[in-house]
Amino acid sequence: MNTVAETEPASSSPARATLQANVVAALSAVLPRGAVLFRHEETAPFECDALTAYRTSPMVVVLPDSEAQVATVLRTCHNMGVPVVARGAGTGLSGGATPHHAGVLLSLAKFNGLRIDPASCTAVAQCGVRNLAISEAAAPYGLYYAPDPSSQIACTIGGNVAENSGGVHCLKYGLTLHNVLRVRGFMADGEPVEFGSQALDAPGLDLLSIIIGSEGMLAVITEVTVKLIPKPQLARCIMASFSDIESAGAAVASVIANGIIPAGLEMMDKAMTAAVDAFVHADYDLDAAAILLCESDGTPEEVEEEIARMEAVLKAAGASRIEVSRDEAQRLKFWSGRKNAFPASGGISPDYMCMDSTIPRKRLAEMLRAIQQMEAKYRLRCVNVFHAGDGNLHPLILFDAEDAAEMRRCEQFGADILETSVRLGGTVTGEHGVGVEKLNSMCVQFSPGERAQFLGVKSAFDPLQLLNPGKVIPTLQRCAEYGKMHVHRGMLRFPELPRF
Amino acid sequence: MLARDAALSRLIDQVDSARARQCTLEICGGGTKRFYGEAPAGVPLDVTELSGISSYEPTELVVTARAGTRLEDLEELLQEHGQCLPFEPPRFATGGTVGGMVAAGLSGPARASVGSVRDHVLGITLLNGRCDLLSFGGQVSKNVAGYDVSRLLVGSLGILGIICDVSMKVLPVSVAKTTLSFDWDEQHALEQLARWAAQPWPINATAWHAGRLHVRLAGARAAVAAACERLGGERMDISAADAWWLALRDQSAQFFSLDAAYPAHGESLWRLSVPATAAPLALGGQQFIEWGGAQRWWRTTAPPSQVRETAARAGGHATLIRGADRRCVFAPLNGALMRVHKGLKKAFDPEGIFNPGRLYSGL
Numbered sequence: 001m002n003t004v005a006e007t008e009p010a011s012s013s014p015a016r017a018t019l020q021a022n023v024v025a026a027l028s029a030v031l032p033r034g035a036v037l038f039r040h041e042e043t044a045p046f047e048c049d050a051l052t053a054y055r056t057s058p059m060v061v062v063l064p065d066s067e068a069q070v071a072t073v074l075r076t077c078h079n080m081g082v083p084v085v086a087r088g089a090g091t092g093l094s095g096g097a098t099p100h101h102a103g104v105l106l107s108l109a110k111f112n113g114l115r116i117d118p119a120s121c122t123a124v125a126q127c128g129v130r131n132l133a134i135s136e137a138a139a140p141y142g143l144y145y146a147p148d149p150s151s152q153i154a155c156t157i158g159g160n161v162a163e164n165s166g167g168v169h170c171l172k173y174g175l176t177l178h179n180v181l182r183v184r185g186f187m188a189d190g191e192p193v194e195f196g197s198q199a200l201d202a203p204g205l206d207l208l209s210i211i212i213g214s215e216g217m218l219a220v221i222t223e224v225t226v227k228l229i230p231k232p233q234l235a236r237c238i239m240a241s242f243s244d245i246e247s248a249g250a251a252v253a254s255v256i257a258n259g260i261i262p263a264g265l266e267m268m269d270k271a272m273t274a275a276v277d278a279f280v281h282a283d284y285d286l287d288a289a290a291i292l293l294c295e296s297d298g299t300p301e302e303v304e305e306e307i308a309r310m311e312a313v314l315k316a317a318g319a320s321r322i323e324v325s326r327d328e329a330q331r332l333k334f335w336s337g338r339k340n341a342f343p344a345s346g347g348i349s350p351d352y353m354c355m356d357s358t359i360p361r362k363r364l365a366e367m368l369r370a371i372q373q374m375e376a377k378y379r380l381r382c383v384n385v386f387h388a389g390d391g392n393l394h395p396l397i398l399f400d401a402e403d404a405a406e407m408r409r410c411e412q413f414g415a416d417i418l419e420t421s422v423r424l425g426g427t428v429t430g431e432h433g434v435g436v437e438k439l440n441s442m443c444v445q446f447s448p449g450e451r452a453q454f455l456g457v458k459s460a461f462d463p464l465q466l467l468n469p470g471k472v473i474p475t476l477q478r479c480a481e482y483g484k485m486h487v488h489r490g491m492l493r494f495p496e497l498p499r500f
Numbered sequence: 501m502l503a504r505d506a507a508l509s510r511l512i513d514q515v516d517s518a519r520a521r522q523c524t525l526e527i528c529g530g531g532t533k534r535f536y537g538e539a540p541a542g543v544p545l546d547v548t549e550l551s552g553i554s555s556y557e558p559t560e561l562v563v564t565a566r567a568g569t570r571l572e573d574l575e576e577l578l579q580e581h582g583q584c585l586p587f588e589p590p591r592f593a594t595g596g597t598v599g600g601m602v603a604a605g606l607s608g609p610a611r612a613s614v615g616s617v618r619d620h621v622l623g624i625t626l627l628n629g630r631c632d633l634l635s636f637g638g639q640v641s642k643n644v645a646g647y648d649v650s651r652l653l654v655g656s657l658g659i660l661g662i663i664c665d666v667s668m669k670v671l672p673v674s675v676a677k678t679t680l681s682f683d684w685d686e687q688h689a690l691e692q693l694a695r696w697a698a699q700p701w702p703i704n705a706t707a708w709h710a711g712r713l714h715v716r717l718a719g720a721r722a723a724v725a726a727a728c729e730r731l732g733g734e735r736m737d738i739s740a741a742d743a744w745w746l747a748l749r750d751q752s753a754q755f756f757s758l759d760a761a762y763p764a765h766g767e768s769l770w771r772l773s774v775p776a777t778a779a780p781l782a783l784g785g786q787q788f789i790e791w792g793g794a795q796r797w798w799r800t801t802a803p804p805s806q807v808r809e810t811a812a813r814a815g816g817h818a819t820l821i822r823g824a825d826r827r828c829v830f831a832p833l834n835g836a837l838m839r840v841h842k843g844l845k846k847a848f849d850p851e852g853i854f855n856p857g858r859l860y861s862g863l
């Protein structure tokens with residue numbers, strides 16, 4: 001997404017200048033030269049993550065290269081009551097790594113140590129190791145790390161833990177949560193801590209579960225132990241065309257209903273296939289209202305058996321055309337379009353806003369119809385790419401950020417998609433996280449009691465509220481204001497939903 | 501969203517009145533796992549009235565059941581639709597409930613290959629110690645809105661509140677299944693299991709005891725057939741194999757028996773959770789190894805300190821399952837982790853009403 005707004009002007013108040021000088025002095029005393037940045041030209045690259053619409057100038061940026069230094073930074077900031085925002089590669093799409101204007105941005109980019117242990121099928125990666133680097137290092141042993149978010153060439157394993165990242169293969173192989181055994185790091189006060197273990201479980205409450213996906217708000221993670229699994233010997237992909245979106249949606253449900261768990265099951269609508277085909281020439285069926293990509297992997301025997309079952313189910317579900325990848329080159333070609341959906345959208349519109357909600361699979365067609373109506377209502381185009389097997393949607397709303405009115409309509413369009421997802425029994429974020437982007441939508445999905453409980457969880461880990469403050473869980477005031485705004489617009493928030 | 505019917509209203513009233521009287525509660529389902537964890541305390545609160553399947557759509561691979569639903573009933577329903585709880589929760593006896601399964605967080609033989617109870621929980625509605633009815637997670641498998649509280653509740657032994665209903669991911673029953681057995685000693689079995697783990701075999705469960713390794717294969721017909729051919733071993737009769745795995749799952753096998761002789765012999769049953777590749781553990785007694793080496797059950801007279809040290813040296817931890825002295829059941833937590841536990845208990849159950857001391861003393 002391109003820049004659309006400057007939400008937080010770089011503050012230059014005298015109070016901040018004094019605090020900055022004190023924090024720089026304290027951190028410079030304990031970190032090596034060059035590891036503390038505070039001049040505007042040095043800190044500018046850290047103003048935002050991949051949600052570039054939200055920018056804040058960090059007060060101080062630190063670049064530690066050892067766990068001892070991380071502990072020292074945290075201890076120092078804790079003593080001074082200064083917020084800390086941890087950052088990996090900055091590829092997050094919801095602003096989880098947006099800096100705090102009176103805080104320290106803790107860049108963990110230098111933590112790139114990686115050890116593969118083929119005997120136990122595990123890898124121990126420092127948090128700054130790129131997702132794909134793990135699979136590349138494991139490849140000589142016939143192993144790989146399964147979660148594959150589309151940003152995997154750049155995103156880090158620490159960021160994946162913070163967001164509980166998925167990817168196109170998580171229908172069969174699970175999310176980050178299902179593939180991480182242990183994380184090591186530090187509490188807000190700098191005390192070292194480990195969640196999970198080298199075994200399959202750990203004593204006490206399952207704190208690993210709550211750390212994964214906590215968006216850097218509960219602890220700072222410096223090392224991650226992940227499971228590696230044997231690389232499938234073979235993968236083949238079916239491209240199936242459908243002449244209407246209802247039958248494509250029904251086909252997705254039908255594949256699952258027939259007891260098949262594909263390695264990947266993706267859907268693109270006609271507008272999306274046209275955009276990506278122009279971008280990468282993936283040989284998609286441009287006449288179809290929607291296409292499905294349905295992948296099988298495993299041993300050659302398994303794949304042969306499963307592809308035959310998938311073909312039969314897709315045919316019965318009314319596919320107008322079915323093509324099975326002949327070889328690896330063609331399979332990768334099928335996927336090239338899907339993987340380039342975002343950049344291709346950038347090619348047909350000055351700006352786009354990527355949504356990320358999840359709905360029950362059976363509501364896919366209904367959701368697509370609703371989005372079509374919203375296109376008319378907000379007078380903006382939307383192209384759709386779905387992790388259909390998981391019901392995880394990535395509608396891309398096309399707009400021009402130079403046009404303030406269009407920008408506003410785009411935001412309303414996005415909020416409408418998220419609220420419709422909640423109404424259909426889903427959630428406002430499937431894999432990109434809440435960050436700062438979806439704070440308002442959290443008011444819709446959760447009751448005040450639920451939000452208060454989340455804040456209680458936060459306090460149990462971080463009583464002084466210093467780690468990544470202001471993200472993920474909206475305050476009661478914020479939700480109250482958001483609620484009022486909705487009433488002003490005359491949009492009722494699901495009066496039919498029971499609320500306790 | 502959980503409907504607030506008579507059963508739920510009654511439950512809320514009961515908790516409210518317990519709060520008013522400053523009375524602690526022992527949350528009771530089917531009572532099949534009362535032996536697990538620290539000794540129960542508090543006035544028993546029966547939650548089995550809160551039962552029934554709230555929704556089940558086979559095409560979504562998701563079922564939502566109220567906590568008091570009997571596990572047998574749920575599994576029978578899934579079976580009718582060719583689906584199952586792939587993590588095979590141990591039942592110990594009849595009458596266990598969905599809520600109990602989640603609160604105990606125990607998984608069965610297939611855990612190493614398919615994941616745990618926690619891995620399959622998608623959403624939970626909880627009644628916390630403030631008498632707030634709260635929903636976390638949902639019915640979809642990709643969901644990162646807010647902290648993953650529903651999974652935190654798995655294995656929480658009821659100390660954070662009453663689990664009222666649970667949404668879970670279910671899976672189709674495997675098309676083909678076969679059990680192979682091998683006469684191998686512990687060392688050889690562990691080495692072989694480690695080798696297989698790095699290869700793409702459809703291994704669904706493994707168990708070694710007294711010189712014999714059992715390997716259950718499950719998956720596509722062709723894949724199971726190919727694995728049978730390559731792995732060798734002796735093929736077990738299907739119904740005998742099913743009975744054997746069931747006895748292991750439910751711990752009705754002789755090895756796990758609730759024999760009154762345990763205390764008399766000074767023997768305890770321990771569960772050691774260690775890295776699968778840990779070398780054979782040296783504790784006197786009998787051993788049953790599952791999960792490719794990651795779960796090792798011991799019937800031993802070794803003192804608790806020795807069992808804990810053995811597990812810790814191997815990179816894992818030990819839990820006392822059955823024994824004469826039911827104290828310090830779970831491995832102790834270090835300072836930072838215990839502080840978080842106390843903070844969470846305070847956040848969910850500030851007055852300490854629910855299952856006091858069941859997980860750790862003081863929580």
